[in-house]
Amino acid sequence: MAGKRYLVGIFGDEDIVLEAASTVRQKEVKIQEVYCPYPVHGLDQALGYDRPRMGVPAFFFGLTGTTLAFLLTFWTLGWDWPMNIGGKNFIPFPTNIPIVFELTVLLASFGMAFTFFITEGLGPTAKPVIFDERSTDDKFAMAIDLSKNKISDEEITQILKDAGAEQVNVKEV
Amino acid sequence: MSSVVSPIREHLVTNGKTHHDVTEDICRHVEAKPTKEWKIAFTISLIVLVYGSFWVMRTWWEGLGVWGLNKTVGWAWDITNFVWWVGIGHAGTLISAILLLFRQKWRTSVNRAAEAMTIFAVICAASFIVMHMGRPWLAYWALPFPNTFGSLWVNFNSPLVWDVFAISTYFSVSCLFWYIGMVPDLATIRDRATGIRKTIYGILSLGWTGGAKTWARYEDVSLILSGLSTPLVLSVHTIVSFDFATSVIPGWHTTIFPPYFVAGAIFSGFAMVQNLMLITRVVYKLEDYITLEHISLMNKIITLTGSIVGIAYITEFFIAAYSGVEYEKYAFLNRATGPLWWSYAAMMTCNVLSPQVFWSEKLRKNIVLSFVIAVIVNIGMWFERFVIIVTSLHRDYLPSSWTYFTPRMGDIGDYIFSFGLFGTLFLLFSKFLPVINMAEVKAVLKSSSERKPGDKH
Numbered sequence: 001m002a003g004k005r006y007l008v009g010i011f012g013d014e015d016i017v018l019e020a021a022s023t024v025r026q027k028e029v030k031i032q033e034v035y036c037p038y039p040v041h042g043l044d045q046a047l048g049y050d051r052p053r054m055g056v057p058a059f060f061f062g063l064t065g066t067t068l069a070f071l072l073t074f075w076t077l078g079w080d081w082p083m084n085i086g087g088k089n090f091i092p093f094p095t096n097i098p099i100v101f102e103l104t105v106l107l108a109s110f111g112m113a114f115t116f117f118i119t120e121g122l123g124p125t126a127k128p129v130i131f132d133e134r135s136t137d138d139k140f141a142m143a144i145d146l147s148k149n150k151i152s153d154e155e156i157t158q159i160l161k162d163a164g165a166e167q168v169n170v171k172e173v
Numbered sequence: 174m175s176s177v178v179s180p181i182r183e184h185l186v187t188n189g190k191t192h193h194d195v196t197e198d199i200c201r202h203v204e205a206k207p208t209k210e211w212k213i214a215f216t217i218s219l220i221v222l223v224y225g226s227f228w229v230m231r232t233w234w235e236g237l238g239v240w241g242l243n244k245t246v247g248w249a250w251d252i253t254n255f256v257w258w259v260g261i262g263h264a265g266t267l268i269s270a271i272l273l274l275f276r277q278k279w280r281t282s283v284n285r286a287a288e289a290m291t292i293f294a295v296i297c298a299a300s301f302i303v304m305h306m307g308r309p310w311l312a313y314w315a316l317p318f319p320n321t322f323g324s325l326w327v328n329f330n331s332p333l334v335w336d337v338f339a340i341s342t343y344f345s346v347s348c349l350f351w352y353i354g355m356v357p358d359l360a361t362i363r364d365r366a367t368g369i370r371k372t373i374y375g376i377l378s379l380g381w382t383g384g385a386k387t388w389a390r391y392e393d394v395s396l397i398l399s400g401l402s403t404p405l406v407l408s409v410h411t412i413v414s415f416d417f418a419t420s421v422i423p424g425w426h427t428t429i430f431p432p433y434f435v436a437g438a439i440f441s442g443f444a445m446v447q448n449l450m451l452i453t454r455v456v457y458k459l460e461d462y463i464t465l466e467h468i469s470l471m472n473k474i475i476t477l478t479g480s481i482v483g484i485a486y487i488t489e490f491f492i493a494a495y496s497g498v499e500y501e502k503y504a505f506l507n508r509a510t511g512p513l514w515w516s517y518a519a520m521m522t523c524n525v526l527s528p529q530v531f532w533s534e535k536l537r538k539n540i541v542l543s544f545v546i547a548v549i550v551n552i553g554m555w556f557e558r559f560v561i562i563v564t565s566l567h568r569d570y571l572p573s574s575w576t577y578f579t580p581r582m583g584d585i586g587d588y589i590f591s592f593g594l595f596g597t598l599f600l601l602f603s604k605f606l607p608v609i610n611m612a613e614v615k616a617v618l619k620s621s622s623e624r625k626p627g628d629k630h
Contacts, residue, residue, distance in 0.1 A: 021385075077328070099338050116390055
């Protein structure tokens, strides 16, 4: 994958990078991504990303859990092998509510988490591109894919520096 | 916005720490060779674990006869220890989930260790379930397997089956929550490491890079997980209380049990977190991250929940008297004045009276006292479960079968085992994984830290 060139602007403060994200984009520079050591609220809006909607997979996986739990409890004790337990109803309602609740939470949590891992490409075998190792410590790295920008390198470097970048490095991936 | 500094709140991070200092202070312990103190503590934990394992082996080899149970008291230390550990295991998820929903920033310094503690406490609790199954090799019969596997389908009307589902769901979701929270910090360690360590932490950090889009989704995931974990954590101890409340034993058959058990669980869990954090902050020199303000806030919750259980104890008595049921009345009278009165007195003193000292701010910020009270609270909470379980059983409907309960070495040895297991796991965690959530502390640093004069922020 040689040949892809990036400019990496290094910022030292969350408020500066938050402003820089807007100003750099206003100058028609396309930002690949900003890598941060901790979440900066508002940065995703500044970069023009959609609001995250992890609640959607959580809801549907949760609904699956609810359905499976009802099927499990009704089918096992109601049809497959009905047992007379203290004269109680064969269809265990509402005594199956704890089971239904737990399985709903279990599937919603794991379903959402694995959706997150898959959409973000996270996994034990993932080979991440790290633009600057300090971006997991105390610096913010703004990566700009030069092949996707029509503006010259020097101009982008100047724009980044004007926006408050401490350094601008070239990185080939 | 993040740069607003509150003039009334106390600083959560003191001594002008920068973002880089946070990384250094936390990673140092993961990267350095184990200290002498750690090795000594780990050796002691292992010895305790091995000694306890001997007793667990005897329990399994000889059967439950090694315990002090008798024909009247058929459930004693085993279930007391189980409920005690599960209760302790409530603080971690409570701190990270409920305090996240309430936007309590002070959780950031304590949530990681509290979640780890939760997981280890639940493992200890689960070990008591397996221990008192009698035939632990058939433990899988608690799961809904088809009848051809040996047993019948499990009985979904039984609170013990609910327990299996509740505890295993709680354990899995807590592990998930803990691990997802740790991924960004593992990436920090990866980016500082070299050689084999870089490979190991590279695998563990799942290729995290910290892109803004990933962070936004990550925060969304954390928030939804908190929303899911909050009712989950409340459901777990509710269901544990159903083990007793759905029976018809006087003293157990009470509707107050679910909220009362949950309050007690939070109470003992916070006390255990307090103990562990007070040790960790000294051993790892984290006084700037776990400040007197944190200790004081923890103590406030301990006092609040301690008072809630106090009200529950009194309410139980009132309801028993008011019910007009002779057996119910006797169960409670016997609890407080019968042959096991000393355990009731221990429970009342440790749980209701001792945390009241924290009404004074000076005492709330006293480290030694906080530690001592936290230990006392956990002793008290152990007695609470012992009181509920044993005093309700030892005098049943037939006075000729009334007995007393005395533990035997089997009971004590199995309890010792759980301490060895807990200590070993916690020490391994504190050595190889970041004990403080670096990313979250960094995120609140700008708004909640004490800056040196002349800093530009």
